Amino acid sequence: MPHDEHRTVDFFARDALPAPEVTVAQAEGLADRHLGVAARATALGSQQDANFLLRPHDGTGPVILKIANPAFGLVEIEAQDTAADLIAAAHPELRVATVLRRADGSPRRATVDTGDGPAVARLLRHLPGGSLTGPRHLSPAVVAAMGTIAAKVSTALRDFRHRGLDRVLQWDLRHASRVVAALAEYVDEPDRRAAVRAATAEARARVQEVADALPFQAVHLDLTDDNLIRSPGARPPLPDGVIDFGDLTTTWAVSELAVSLSSMLHHDGVEPHHVLPAVRAFHALRPLSAEEAEALWPLVVLRAAGLVVSGRHQARVDEDNAYAKAALAREWRVFEQATRLPQRVMTHLVKEAAGLGAAPAAAGPPECSVLRGVAAADIALLDLSADADSMDHGAWLRPGVEDRLAARALETGVAAVATRYAQARLTRTPSLSAESPATVPTGVDLWLGRDVVAQAPAGGEVLAAAPGILSIALGGRVLTLTMPATVTPRVRTGTAVRAGEDLAEVPAGAALHLALLDADGPAAPRLVRPEYAAGWLALSADPAPLVGLPAAPPARPDDLLRRRAAVFAPVQEHYYADPPRIERGWRHHLLSADGRSYLDIVNNVTPLGHAHPRVEEAVARQLRRLNTNSRFHYASVVEFTERLAGLLPEPLDTVFLVNSGSEAVDLGLRLAIGATGRHDVVALREAYHGWTYASDAVSTSLQDNPNALTTRPDWVHTVDSPNPYRGRHRGADAARYAPEAVAVIDALAASGRPAGAFVGETFYGNAGGVALPDGYLAEVYAAVRRHGGVTVADEVQVGYGRLGHWFWGFEQQGVVPDVVCVAKAMGNGHPLGAVITSRALADRYRDQGYFFSSTGGSPVSSVVGLTVLDTLRDEDLQGNATRVGGRLKGLLEELASRHAVIGAVHGSGLYLGLELVRDRGTLEPATEETAELCDRMLDLGVVVQPTGDHLNILKIKPPLCIDADAVDFFAAMLDLALTQLADDR
Numbered sequence: 001m002p003h004d005e006h007r008t009v010d011f012f013a014r015d016a017l018p019a020p021e022v023t024v025a026q027a028e029g030l031a032d033r034h035l036g037v038a039a040r041a042t043a044l045g046s047q048q049d050a051n052f053l054l055r056p057h058d059g060t061g062p063v064i065l066k067i068a069n070p071a072f073g074l075v076e077i078e079a080q081d082t083a084a085d086l087i088a089a090a091h092p093e094l095r096v097a098t099v100l101r102r103a104d105g106s107p108r109r110a111t112v113d114t115g116d117g118p119a120v121a122r123l124l125r126h127l128p129g130g131s132l133t134g135p136r137h138l139s140p141a142v143v144a145a146m147g148t149i150a151a152k153v154s155t156a157l158r159d160f161r162h163r164g165l166d167r168v169l170q171w172d173l174r175h176a177s178r179v180v181a182a183l184a185e186y187v188d189e190p191d192r193r194a195a196v197r198a199a200t201a202e203a204r205a206r207v208q209e210v211a212d213a214l215p216f217q218a219v220h221l222d223l224t225d226d227n228l229i230r231s232p233g234a235r236p237p238l239p240d241g242v243i244d245f246g247d248l249t250t251t252w253a254v255s256e257l258a259v260s261l262s263s264m265l266h267h268d269g270v271e272p273h274h275v276l277p278a279v280r281a282f283h284a285l286r287p288l289s290a291e292e293a294e295a296l297w298p299l300v301v302l303r304a305a306g307l308v309v310s311g312r313h314q315a316r317v318d319e320d321n322a323y324a325k326a327a328l329a330r331e332w333r334v335f336e337q338a339t340r341l342p343q344r345v346m347t348h349l350v351k352e353a354a355g356l357g358a359a360p361a362a363a364g365p366p367e368c369s370v371l372r373g374v375a376a377a378d379i380a381l382l383d384l385s386a387d388a389d390s391m392d393h394g395a396w397l398r399p400g401v402e403d404r405l406a407a408r409a410l411e412t413g414v415a416a417v418a419t420r421y422a423q424a425r426l427t428r429t430p431s432l433s434a435e436s437p438a439t440v441p442t443g444v445d446l447w448l449g450r451d452v453v454a455q456a457p458a459g460g461e462v463l464a465a466a467p468g469i470l471s472i473a474l475g476g477r478v479l480t481l482t483m484p485a486t487v488t489p490r491v492r493t494g495t496a497v498r499a500g501e502d503l504a505e506v507p508a509g510a511a512l513h514l515a516l517l518d519a520d521g522p523a524a525p526r527l528v529r530p531e532y533a534a535g536w537l538a539l540s541a542d543p544a545p546l547v548g549l550p551a552a553p554p555a556r557p558d559d560l561l562r563r564r565a566a567v568f569a570p571v572q573e574h575y576y577a578d579p580p581r582i583e584r585g586w587r588h589h590l591l592s593a594d595g596r597s598y599l600d601i602v603n604n605v606t607p608l609g610h611a612h613p614r615v616e617e618a619v620a621r622q623l624r625r626l627n628t629n630s631r632f633h634y635a636s637v638v639e640f641t642e643r644l645a646g647l648l649p650e651p652l653d654t655v656f657l658v659n660s661g662s663e664a665v666d667l668g669l670r671l672a673i674g675a676t677g678r679h680d681v682v683a684l685r686e687a688y689h690g691w692t693y694a695s696d697a698v699s700t701s702l703q704d705n706p707n708a709l710t711t712r713p714d715w716v717h718t719v720d721s722p723n724p725y726r727g728r729h730r731g732a733d734a735a736r737y738a739p740e741a742v743a744v745i746d747a748l749a750a751s752g753r754p755a756g757a758f759v760g761e762t763f764y765g766n767a768g769g770v771a772l773p774d775g776y777l778a779e780v781y782a783a784v785r786r787h788g789g790v791t792v793a794d795e796v797q798v799g800y801g802r803l804g805h806w807f808w809g810f811e812q813q814g815v816v817p818d819v820v821c822v823a824k825a826m827g828n829g830h831p832l833g834a835v836i837t838s839r840a841l842a843d844r845y846r847d848q849g850y851f852f853s854s855t856g857g858s859p860v861s862s863v864v865g866l867t868v869l870d871t872l873r874d875e876d877l878q879g880n881a882t883r884v885g886g887r888l889k890g891l892l893e894e895l896a897s898r899h900a901v902i903g904a905v906h907g908s909g910l911y912l913g914l915e916l917v918r919d920r921g922t923l924e925p926a927t928e929e930t931a932e933l934c935d936r937m938l939d940l941g942v943v944v945q946p947t948g949d950h951l952n953i954l955k956i957k958p959p960l961c962i963d964a965d966a967v968d969f970f971a972a973m974l975d976l977a978l979t980q981l982a983d984d985r
Contacts, residue, residue: 012175022115034528036108038693045326049067051066053065054823063100067110068121075164080246087152087242090156095127100125134225137268145239146281147279149240151257153256154282157219162218172221174251183309185318186243197307202301206343218248218250219251220248220258221247223263228241236929237931254292258300260278264278266337269936272532280353297338298343298347307331308332317599344535346523368500369455371452371455378415380412381549382402382406382409387593389965402425410447420544424533425441431601433941434976439529440533442528445512447512455502457479470503476520477519503693514543516546517544530596581593584611590943596941599970604797607877608828656851657941659832660833660849662689662798665689665698665821668760669821670845671845675845676756676757678753681755683891685720686767698716720741721767725903744781745871758792762794768907768915768953769906769947794821820836827861888904888970889907910960912957929981934956
């Protein structure tokens, strides 16, 4: 039959919209006959159209053949092509699948016959790069980019008008409830069908409340992961292209963002809070109105419900459509995530993300206290936050800690102990968790030290009264008292109560929970996860005033990063773009202010673990007694330097104490140069030694200084990084590094500038824990000494047993340096460093003057140093590095057998590096992938960071107290993250 060019589709006037049945051979014939392209075709998936990738025989680039559903009229296709051109012109930075044109400017399209009737076929621009389709996790940057594109498309189409936009589509969210009503029967599972219907009804009601205020405009309506195209080569896969205008219509403008958000929800590891960067990005370019922010999440729910029923329907009526059937599982996941939290909770989070949130109204003052006869002064507040002293020494991990702390407070004679509303509780934090725990309370807990009578704080209606539970409507809020099951209320459900009326007798020793929630809001859990706390707390109020206590102050924006940036030199960077606020540490755990525990994989500064009690006690005791500079005479500095010198072989018997690794290397070089009278120094490339003048001069790490090799002073001479994995010489050929370094040293001497010193890490830290080739230092040290030079070993990172099998890195090489520089581990976080050398070399320093460090070797520093050595020995932490480090290395090597991005596992003990590459043959560094992996690992509860000149190596240097459970967790999360971020699934 002839094609009606002016017809527009009405979904509800048709039984279904199955995709036209066009074979590959037919597509090739249609393209050749009607569009003038002789090509090889490959079918592409589509729910309602027929799409093919054409590769022309003449060698020109690929194009897309799109055969629209026969239900779509030519006027609709014209609108789509015009909109695509409009967006491309408005935003040239976006790649848009515009229609190709003939030499005369006319679009390359034609009406063709299909088995399902006449349809419009056209050639579209092919956008290379691939879509975001698939389960791959979406990073915050990708999510934000999707929001930005939605905003750009929305602004470009704001004033677009066309007859072809007057359509009735099943994807138009105005019609979502009709679609669900018509198609829900295709959802076979009764529980799922009921859930879809219930969520649809609630979402529709919420949208209707603001529908009259929602602006209308032309929308693409399908800016999903399927239709946003990755920029070729972008890592992570940032989108910059837009395809498929088949759902173009006029509807609520905010639908553009709602559809995009919904498509994110099926990706691995993505839950509702992960899509909020898209809201922020959209709002920054195309501000949301208050009504649009109110409607946004209900529209996401409507989209999710529509996907479920439409997908089931399409799979039933179009049984050969593999694309539609493959989408069923992910469409259900979208719905599950869209309804994971109450719609009102997510709406408040959306409003907060857009800066449209308002502080919840505080509860009015009660007419009397809920606890008769208990004055506020007789109630002790229980601080369970990360800042609380009661959380010291890992107390937060002990079962029943809240009850014990409350009992201890009651022993002081107070009438009751109360927790704080909205204050994150560290006591609810597990040590290892891939998901943030529920730590933020939506109410207040009370422990009673005496018998009390609970009374109504104001007049209201009893909504529920049963043993252990009592709910009373107080105006627009509901007060809920949860009591022991042995407590029976004195009032009955449905009755009215007066202010001061008895509600229940609660015995001493009982625990109560008070919650004050919005009457029309959802039931709130006692504790909620921090990511969703703002949404839940907006639907509640602090019940503390109901017992006479002041309400918690309104939450203030966390502007700590802004304040840091205002006063802290920007070059002093912090980990992560959006870092957690870490306020406590314990052993190998770091704890945030919102009660999240992170496994610490990077902190080689604290070998004993964070907040070690022996160090704390030793420092406190010494500070009570004396802390002064090291020119005074006291025992601890002697005892510490004796112990330290005793850990090194002859003739290393003399110690200088300083405050840091940078100072130690600086002093080590000054010793060498002063002793030899020669200012030339040989250093390894790809190394970092510190920030002082001398230590920076010999640092050649390109990440620490991109101009490191071109800005060295002329007295610094570098030799190749002896990296047997990535360097010029690999594998067995790495034996060539030492002779080449020796040749440089000999050439310097021959030129009349023999090196006064050679400085190098004894186990390559900055390159990711790479062991030097066997015998390397022996050959190099011999050459340096042959010309009268001094060998300086940088043990700042590897020393103190971190390597497991060796206490010092130079032991692995079978050499003894002339000068050893050490720091980091020495003080377990206290600033402490040392240079150990021979007495003869130390004495030569007097030729340059005298040496003095005010706090290097102070009484406190010396006591810390002694305590660290004692604890390393007593807790066998070097042995732990061998055992647990070996276990971890084995786990990492097993991961390498399954994840092609892992190029190598470097290191020894608990000084490891996981090198990530894009190709194991070329060793192309996976720099961006490593950064994305670190961000994802943080989301999974692990702090790990990149290192190396290409920032493609995970540096694995945890506290030496880390245990088997922790390394197993690390490996499991690494496996999960690598899987979620893989592109090849």
